[in-house]
Amino acid sequence: MYKIIACDLDETLLKLDRTIDPKDIEAIQKARALGVKFVPATGRGFNSVQGTLKELGLYDLKNEYVISYNGGAITENKGNNLLHFEGISFELAEELYRRGLKYDVCIHIYTKDMVYAYNYTQSEKDYLAGRMEVTEIFDNNIDFLKGQEIVKALYMNTDFNYLKQIEEELKDITSDIDVSYSSNRYIEFNHRGVNKGNGLQSLAQLLGVDIKNTIAIGDNLNDLSMIKVAGLGIGVQNAVEDMKKECDYITKATCNESAVAEVINKFILKE
Numbered sequence: 417m418y419k420i421i422a423c424d425l426d427e428t429l430l431k432l433d434r435t436i437d438p439k440d441i442e443a444i445q446k447a448r449a450l451g452v453k454f455v456p457a458t459g460r461g462f463n464s465v466q467g468t469l470k471e472l473g474l475y476d477l478k479n480e481y482v483i484s485y486n487g488g489a490i491t492e493n494k495g496n497n498l499l500h501f502e503g504i505s506f507e508l509a510e511e512l513y514r515r516g517l518k519y520d521v522c523i524h525i526y527t528k529d530m531v532y533a534y535n536y537t538q539s540e541k542d543y544l545a546g547r548m549e550v551t552e553i554f555d556n557n558i559d560f561l562k563g564q565e566i567v568k569a570l571y572m573n574t575d576f577n578y579l580k581q582i583e584e585e586l587k588d589i590t591s592d593i594d595v596s597y598s599s600n601r602y603i604e605f606n607h608r609g610v611n612k613g614n615g616l617q618s619l620a621q622l623l624g625v626d627i628k629n630t631i632a633i634g635d636n637l638n639d640l641s642m643i644k645v646a647g648l649g650i651g652v653q654n655a656v657e658d659m660k661k662e663c664d665y666i667t668k669a670t671c672n673e674s675a676v677a678e679v680i681n682k683f684i685l686k687e
Contacts, residue, residue, distance in 0.1 A: 417450075417452075417629065418452060418629050418630065418631050418647065418648065418683060418684060419451070419452060419453065419623075419625045419629045419630065420452070420453045420455055420616070420619070420620060420623070420625055420629070420630040420631070421447065421452060421453070421454050421455065421630075421631045421632075421633065421679075421680070421684075422455045422457040422483060422612070422615075422616045422619075422630060422631070422632045422633070422642055422646065423454065423455070423456060423457060423632075423633045423634075423676060424456075424457055424458065424612075424633060424634040424635060424636070424639045425456055425457075425458045425460070425465065425468060426458070426460075426547070426598075426599055427599060427635045427636065427652075427654060427671050428633055428634055428635045428639070428652050428671055428675070428676070429456070429468075429633075429671070429676050430468070430671065431671055431672045432671065432672055434546050434547065436468070436471055436472070437672075437673075437674040437676075437677065439674035439677040440674050440675075440676040440677045441471065441472060441473075442677070443674075443676065443677035443680040443681060443685070444472055444676065444680065445472075445473065446680065446684075446685060447680045447684045447685070448473075450684065450685075452684055453479075453480065453481065453623070454472065454474065455480075455481050455482065455483060455616075455619065456468060456469070456482050456483070456484075457482075457483040457484075457487075457612050457615065457616065457632070457634075457639075457642060458482070458483070458484050458486075459484075459485065459486045459570075459598050459602070459604060459638055460484060460485075460547065460548055461484050461485060461489075461526060461528070461529075461531065461548065461567070462482050462484040462485075462489060462491045462496055463496070463529065463548075463549075464547060464548035464549070465482055465484065469482070469493060474493055475493065476493055476494055476495065477493045477494060478492065478493075478494040479492070479494075480492070480493040480494075481493065481499075481619055483612060483615040483616065483619060485503075485526060485567045485568055485606070485610075486568065486594075486596060486598075486604060486606050486610060486611055486612055486615070486638055487502075487606070487610050487611045487612045487613070487614050487615030487616075487618075487641075488501065488502050488503055488567045488568055488606055488607070488610045488615075489501050489502075489528075489567065490615060490618060490619055490622075498528075499622065500615075500618055501528070501565070501567075502607055502609075502610050503565050503566050503567040503568065503607060504566055504567070504568060504569065504593075504605070504606065504607050505566075506558075506561065506562055506563075506564075506566060508569075508589075508593070508605075509525055509558060509561070509566045509569050510557070510558055511589055512569040512586075512589075512605055513525060513534070513557070513558050513569065514556075514557070515586060515589070516534075516569075516571055517534075517556060519571065519573075519582055520573060520578070521535065521571035521572055521573045521582070522534065522535045522536055522537055522540045522571070522572040522573075523535060523569070523570075523571055523572075524550075524569065524570045524571075524572065524602075525558060525561065525566060525569050526566065526567040526568045526569070526570075527561065527564050527565060527566055527567060528565055528567060530549070530551055531548060531549070531550045531551070532550070532551050532552075532553045532558070532561075533550050533551070533552055533553065534552075534553050534554070534555075536550065536552040539574075540572055543599075543601070567606075568604060568605055568606045568607075568610075569604075569605045570602045570603060570604040570605060571602070571603050572601050572602050573601065574600065574601045576597070576600065579597065579602075579603040582603060583595060583603060590605070592607075592608045593605050593606065593607070593608060594606040594607065594608055594609060594610050594611050596611065596637055596638035596640075596641075597636060597637040597638060598636045598637065598638040598639075599636060600636065600656070604638060611638070611641040611642075612632075612634075612638065612639060612641050612642035613632075613640075613641025613642040613643075613644060613645040613646075614641065614645075615642070616630060616632060616642045616645060616646060617645055626647075627645060627646065627647060628647040629647055630646045630647050630648070631646055631647065631648045631649075631650060631679065631683065632645070632646035632648070632649050632650065633650045633651075633652065633675075633676060633679055634650075634651060634652070634655065634659070635651065635652050635654055635655040635656065635659075635671065636655065636656055636659065637656060637658065637659055639651075639659070640659050640662060643659070643662060643663055644662060648664050648665065648683065649662065649663050649664045649665075650663055650664065650665045650666070650667065650679055651663035651665075651666050651667070652666075652667050652669070652670060652671050652675040653666060653667050653668060653669055653670045653673075653675060654670040654671055654672075665679075667679060
């Protein structure tokens with residue numbers, strides 16, 4: 417029987433209007449009643465998912481968990497107890513920031529507690545409204561972050577081909593970086609080996625669960641590592657096409673149509 421469901425949030429569990437379908441909440445509660453752990457797995461920070469945890473009845477609970485920062489952190493929900501953290505060096509973040517200044521991108525730098533954004537466009541503000549708190553910055557350096565633990569960096573542009581071009585041009589500094597894409601607007605830079613797949617493996621090991629007894633659900637390429645490593649890897653109907661061929665199952669429903677409930681009903685509740 418499956419023991420863990422690791423589920424992406426934006427455009428997977430969360431609808432495009434950032435709400436959760438009541439059918440998804442009901443299905444998650446039924447799965448939890450059977451002893452299945454529902455674990456949000458997000459590229460965002462754990463501080464940004466507290467509202468979602470409240471909606472799901474998981475807020476501030478012992479023995480319930482979140483995988484955040486694309487696997488850069490694993491927290492127990494009780495007191496946001498940090499069990500695992502792996503970030504990038506200030507020097508790498510500084511280089512990514514400096515290089516990003518020459519591109520038409522919004523640059524995000526993530527610390528444990530805050531997201532800083534340069535070239536924080538109105539469209540990006542609209543997209544992130546209600547998702548997470550962001551501090552806008554204007555300097556051409558991030559010297560103010562020296563001495564702080566930095567989790568990751570990312571660039572935002574809604575032109576995927578442009579982001580792929582940037583990835584190619586950054587090859588000289590990304591050999592020791594885990595590069596992924598999310599939300600059809602971000603290229604993300606984590607420390608090498610930091611991804612949702614390794615995050616899921618670490619959590620399963622911590623809980624004594626065979627990785628074969630896990631389900632991963634996602635919609636974008638930063639979910640691919642956990643979809644590949646899980647016992648059952650699932651893409652929602654609105655998943656990017658490049659990922660669908662790697663999935664064991666594609667839901668009939670999109671994120672707007674209770675796709676998570678479809679997964680739980682089919683594979684956990686057997687309805």
